[in-house]
Amino acid sequence: MSQVTVTLNGKPRTVPDGVSLLELLEQLDVQPSRVVVEHNREIRRRDDFDKTQVHAGDELELVFFVGGGAGDDALVVGGRSLRSRLIHGTGKFASNEVLARCLTAAQPDMITVAIRRLNLEGGRSELEGIDLRRYTLLPNTAGATTAEGAVRLARLARAAGFSDFIKVEVVGDEDTLLPDPQATLEATRQLVKEGFIVMAYTSDDVVQAIRLYEAGAAAVMPGAAPIGTTLGLQNLLNLELIVGKVKVPVIVDAGLGVPSEAARCLEAGAAAVLVNTAIARAQNPPEMARAFAEAVVAGRRAFKAGRAHIGLKAVASSPVEGLPV
């Protein structure tokens, strides 16, 4: 059999002329059941793998619907791996150009998008020059005031191809923008049932966090402080208690102000932070984006390293032996 060149997942590859898809998959050590094959832009059914022959110039795409390859200490939410522990907001930026520079600086894997635009002023709704397909999108249900409304927005986001992820956010009080516990729980239950990867925004209430975890949330997202305030982490104890009780990633969302607070959250065992206003409204947003990205790396490293014990008696760090008295 003569050898010919085909394009396999965008790269040239030499294969025997007329080889069947089934034989090719065997050569590549790929189980046919784990892959969808696009051959010259048409999907080939698994039953047809042995009948379909590959010839010179053919275009083949093998698509595996599994994540992975994100490194040892990846953040795993709902079975998906994220390298960066900084989830980047996309609202309130002065311009798309500034947002694009922040994303370049911070290199997040996951970025948030509002399904429903909230205000006419200052709300950005276009992302010119930003390739959304490079990111895992976390759509949120902001704008919903009932569980039913949140479920609808989530279904719309999924149907529109944003992602299976949904940040459930049901505002319970218009002044503080704090979430409605009952409606958040109801929407979480329903969306989990429908197979969404639910990340639930909540206040720092410990029992509510436990209930959301029990309801099947893939991540629980307690606020550090009310949205947009940049007041920083208001209740470290509650965060630690939540981390201790909830067996899924705890992602601190809303209200952070500076990178040290993000690092503090990670040191306390939070899996990630979501930051928007603190970056968007910084004097130099891209620099602040980078600082937050570095802070979460430091905080995570510190958490894994384990902190030193707290002592009440001073102990010199420098050696004292041999010194004149």
Added chain:
Amino acid sequence: MRLYLITGDRGDEVETARIVEAALEGGATVIQLRKKSMPMLEQYRLALALRILTREHEALLIINDHVDLAIAADADGVHLGQDDLPPDAVRALPGFEGRLIGRSTHNLAQAQLTVHEGADYFAVGPVYSTPTKEGRPAVGTALVSRVAGIIDRPWVAVGGIELDNVATVVDAGAPAVAVVRAVYDAADPAEAARRLHEALVTRLEVARR
């Protein structure tokens, strides 16, 4: 996911419900009830049937044009054309709260305006010429690419999309597609929906790389 079915004009309540059910089984996640010539009482009965089917499949039910029907049948939302009521006026109607608003757009300016008017999603098209919208010029995949480049709202490409061209539309940047004929008029709507859906998600995965 990602596959939005708009009902064709052909067929009575029973026939339409049967096709919709098949499409839902094939992977459609949004159903738009669009019947230009069916009497309203029949549309209402059909909407109630589709409400049950879409709930069973955890899909969205959207009603074309008729806000009153959307509320009466407890649909998830309404889809409006450019000459219909503006989204904020619909949003303020009693009984509409919490429902979704979609809008048809035919150029970039309309798409941008729709976002600013507060629609929850919009459709861009017709990408290819289609008998469903006779006389409306096709906008082509160039518009799909322009919209994809700047808009982070839920939206779908619509108009003449079928199995043969869905990869091209996805490559142009469409995150989801809406169809009438490719599924509604197929001999086997469930299989047609399944194949279209599979082609769509596979191409999206390729585009992601």
